[in-house]
Amino acid sequence: MTAKRDIRRQATDLGRKFFQGISTGKFRDKKENSRPQYEVHGNDAYVVLTGAANMNMDDVMHLMKFTKLGKDRSREQVEKAMENSMCFGIYSLLDHKQIGYARAVTDYATCYYVTDVVTDPEYRGNGAAKQLMETMVNCDELRELRGVLLTKDAMPLYESVGFGNYAGTFMDRKPEILPAEEGAGEVAFEGSWLPEANI
Numbered sequence: 001m002t003a004k005r006d007i008r009r010q011a012t013d014l015g016r017k018f019f020q021g022i023s024t025g026k027f028r029d030k031k032e033n034s035r036p037q038y039e040v041h042g043n044d045a046y047v048v049l050t051g052a053a054n055m056n057m058d059d060v061m062h063l064m065k066f067t068k069l070g071k072d073r074s075r076e077q078v079e080k081a082m083e084n085s086m087c088f089g090i091y092s093l094l095d096h097k098q099i100g101y102a103r104a105v106t107d108y109a110t111c112y113y114v115t116d117v118v119t120d121p122e123y124r125g126n127g128a129a130k131q132l133m134e135t136m137v138n139c140d141e142l143r144e145l146r147g148v149l150l151t152k153d154a155m156p157l158y159e160s161v162g163f164g165n166y167a168g169t170f171m172d173r174k175p176e177i178l179p180a181e182e183g184a185g186e187v188a189f190e191g192s193w194l195p196e197a198n199i
Contacts, residue, residue, distance in 0.1 A: 086105075
């Protein structure tokens with residue numbers, strides 16, 4: 001019991017130090033000015049960062065393998081999608097890696113579309129996905145807009161953050177898929193798992 005308490009205390013201290021060490025201006029761009037948020041779940045501390053520049057591309061590409069629609073996307077496609085969306089990443093501060101990812105496609109005036117929501121299977125069931133979605137729906141840019149999404153099996157997660165189920169009201173058109181070359185775009189973090197913070 002004492003060992004678990006020590007791990008939890010370490011996670012809490014690490015989260016506080018990271019959060020206090022962040023210069024809030026460093027992790028913002030014009031469209032994504034939400035403050036990073038951190039919480040402790042079980043024996044881990046999670047922090048949510050926004051903005052494509054704050055996503056770890058290697059971890060995002062690993063996470064995309066666990067999505068139904070994104071598992072076959074090239075790195076170039078994923079990077080381009082990130083550049084044109086609001087991106088949210090959740091990190092394990094104890095394990096030093098990004099464990100979840102989500103993005104919102106929006107006009108910043110009326111609505112946003114939630115897509116590519118994924119957490120690493122090893123971290124599911126510990127509140128990470130809910131923290132990621134809570135950060136998204138409560139951020140300044142999206143809080144007052146209508147959110148829409150498509151899902152077949154994650155309804156409890158989305159209902160927990162205020163989405164309702166309106167069966168039979170959405171339509172979609174599948175795109176013509178053309179072969180894409182493997183891109184070698186600029187890699188976020190340049191090998192580092194997380195942006196520098198004054199810890």
